[in-house]
Amino acid sequence: MQTATDKQTETMQLPQTLEPRNPGMDLDLDWVMRATANRSAIERRAATLPGRRSVKKVHQAAWLCRAITCIDLTTLAGDDTVGRVARLCAKARQPVRADLLEALGMEGLTVGAVCVYHDMVEAAVQALNGSGIPVAAVSTGFPAGLSPFHLRVAEIEESVKAGAAEIDIVISRRHVLTGNWDALYDEMKTFRAACGEAHVKAILATGELGTLQNVARASLVCMMAGADFIKTSTGKESVNATLPVSLVMIRAIREYFEETGYRVGYKPAGGISKAKDSLVYLSLMKEELGDRWLRNDLFRFGASSLLGDIERQLEHHVTGAYSASWRHASG
Structure with a gap:
């Protein structure tokens, strides 16, 4: 793990300054159609992770601090309000009680970003001024992605103008379900262009794509079109982030890196609310992609309640006692 000083230096930069940006490439349909997924093998591999990987005591505390930064x-x-967003941003600046961070030697720890709807971007940017924490905006008719195309593009442009440094877009699921990879590529490429300097996270809504093979192919197409991150879910689907889906997407990222030399980030989102779950995902990233993908420029959790449970576990590590979960609200 890095020292507190190293970590502080890292999080005071925008994530996109740490790694050459994925420029995308021409759509390679042969490569896309070669992508397959062996569900039974993937599920067996995923099932071994929670019981096989375990970190304890000071090592667990260090991993949980890393999870916070992601x-x-x-x-x-x-019913979001400016006041609620301001409280969330205050929590982003100070995610864990100051006395606990001091005891851990992790003063200055912050989260990776704050994610809001477009209407709340300006409020979040103002509340985070000077913190080095970027604002991410969900866009393109989130969560369904079914608004008129020109309005989806305009929404991206408005959020970037308002100060969003990252844009979480949703793809048109029908392009995947009908195998219209050219349409998905063109859509993603247009969204990427509209983002300009802002980084773009492509939300695949994997729970609505039907098969793991579709997940693998959609992952590749979005990366070919220039996605900086691929993300599992909006958090609004009936099935969100899962380990089998994550394994498929992570291996697509690895294949893309081996072929092009560009690293693409990964963001599981929806349903990740327990500290132990964050440890499993970090272990999966370390095993499949290596330590470089354990930084927040290449790995994020989309979460609203995860931070509270991590803070509770860190308090237990420092004091030896668990506090009530309601004492660790995220906003």
Whole structure:
């Protein structure tokens, strides 16, 4: 693990300054159609992770601190207000009680980003001013992605203009379900262009893509079109991030890196609310992609309640006692 000083230096930069950006490539349909997924083998591999990988005591505390730096602290509720976003941003700046961070030697720890709807971007940017924490905006008719195409593109442009450094877009699921890879590629490429300097996370909504093979192929197409991250879910589907889906997407990332030399990030989102789950995902990233993908420029959790449980576990590590979960609200 890095020292607190190294970590502080890392998180005070925008994520996109740490790695050459994926420029994309021409659509290679032969490569896309070669992508397959052996469900039974993938599920067997995924099932071994929670019981096989375990970190304890100071090592667990270090991994949990790393997990905090990879959280996109998120509020995507219909009743969001400027006040709620301000509280969330305050939590992003100070994700764990100061006395606990001091005891851990992790002063200055922050989350990876704050993720909000477009209407809350300006409020979040203002609340995070000077922190080095980027604002991410969900866009393109989130969560269904069914608004008129020109409005989806305009929404990206407006969020970037408002100060969003990252844009989480949703793809048109029908392109995947009908095998229209050219349409998916063109859509993703247009979204990437609209983002300009802002980094783009492509949300595949994997719970609505039907098969793991579709997940693998959609992952490749979005990376070919220039996605900086591929992300599992909006958090609004009936099935969100799972380990089998993650394994498929992570191996597509590895294949893309081996072929092109460009690293693409990964973001599991939806349903990840327990500290132990974050450890499993970090272990999966380390085993499949290596230590480089354990930094927040290449790995994020989309989460709203995960931080509270991690803080609770860190308090137990420092004090030896568990506090009530309600004492660790995220916003």
